[in-house]
Amino acid sequence: DVDPHEVAVCSTGLIGVRLPMDRVTAGIAAAGGLLSPDGGEDAAVAIRTTDSVHKTASVTRDDWTVGGMAKGAGMLAPGLATMLVVLTTDADVEAEALDGALRSAVRTTFDRVDSDGCMSTNDTVLLLASGASGTVPDPEAFAGAVHAVCLDLAGQLVADAEGASKEIEVHVVGAASEEDAVEVGRSIARNNLLKCALHGEDPNWGRVLSAIGTTAAAFDPDRLDVAINGVWVCRDGAAGESRDKVDLSDRRITITADLRSGDASAVLWTNDLTAEYVHENSAYSS
CATH class of the missing domain: 3.10.20.340 (ArgJ beta chain, C-terminal domain)
Known part of the structure; x- marks a missing residue:
């Protein structure tokens, strides 16, 4: 069992239209049964909507890694966007340091993407740390890795923008x-x-x-x-x-x-x- 307060919920869909919760709850159960250490790419594919390709990026430093997946192809503007991004790391980093690294990275990456100037209601960027590597990284090196992954994913969002030719x-x-x-x-x-x-x-x-x-x-x-x-x-x-x-x-x-x-x-x-x-x-x- 997982405490509900330990679950971060991301959502997208037509604004004002309620989600079909019977299908959502059935999907959660099905996805839970497919959890795997190698399931990252499947998750990136699963969160696509109008995306033409799935979007992932990772950076490895010594014995720790920062990785991430993103979805988004339209209504991409800072503040609010139809953009979902989940970053994970096996580095051992405290919540306050995670928050600082993420906010700094987002400010000059996702917040500087302005594909169509339109805002939605569902943008989310999460950074989750498991500490599984047992390594406490240098704060500057960790912040640099987070920024690099965010920059890579931001570029992929722009490259896959709806209908774009430039x-x-x-x-x-x-x-x-x-x-x-x-x-x-x-x-x-x-x-x-x-x-x-x-x-x-x-x-x-x-x-x-x-x-x-x-x-x-x-x-x-x-x-x-x-x-x-x-x-x-x-x-x-x-x-x-x-x-x-x-x-x-x-x-x-x-x-x-x-x-x-x-x-x-x-x-x-x-x-x-x-x-x-x-x-x-x-x-x-x-």
């Missing part, structure tokens, strides 16, 4: 503060006109500027620089290198916005906006 990495540099950098990066990541342009392989840097302009970040419009895939198409708030130099044929795209207002920076991840995304979400409940 994976877009937004770098904001030269910001007055990290908060400014994140605000600008999020505004760029959520700009639907820009996402449509990138889907069409159009390096429309003006849409990057317009996204920056909607924020409260500190910057001088006449000092903004923007690069797309390494080509500085905007210098000092005006046209820079020829947009014809920008090759957007690859799935991966990098946008760099230099606010030239300080030394802070941030990286966020998003996707393009496609007809496939619209189709999948127009018929999701039917």
Whole structure:
């Protein structure tokens, strides 16, 4: 028997629709009978919904490991997202240290994923430690391993986003503060006109500027620089290198916005906006 207070419950589904508890309880019993030290991959497959692939990652240091699985392909935005992540470790780490390592890792990984700017009601990230290795790791090494696994899984979430044909990495540099950098990066990541342009392989840097302009970040419009895939198409708030130099044929795209207002920076991840995304979400409940 397991104390109910020792069970962490993760859930997903249509918002407002009650779960079929007869099927859920039967599934719990069936899953319990299949528990195995080698069942991690089966669990990762089982939690998929609109995911096209299951998502796992692990890092081993000396004689201890941090591993994890994730599900999520849409409604991916920080704060609340249709994202379930379970991390486990056999390292011997106290709850307070686990909490600190996880919060630090999530802040610059899952919280910086903004696939479609939409929030759901069910996001969960758990870190569970068994202590089975008997090893108490160096706190910095442990925190680094947790961050590496979170970063890997966050990248897999973006790569599997519903209908996406482009994976877009937004770098904001030269910001007055990290908060400014994140605000600008999020505004760029959520700009639907820009996402449509990138889907069409159009390096429309003006849409990057317009996204920056909607924020409260500190910057001088006449000092903004923007690069797309390494080509500085905007210098000092005006046209820079020829947009014809920008090759957007690859799935991966990098946008760099230099606010030239300080030394802070941030990286966020998003996707393009496609007809496939619209189709999948127009018929999701039917």
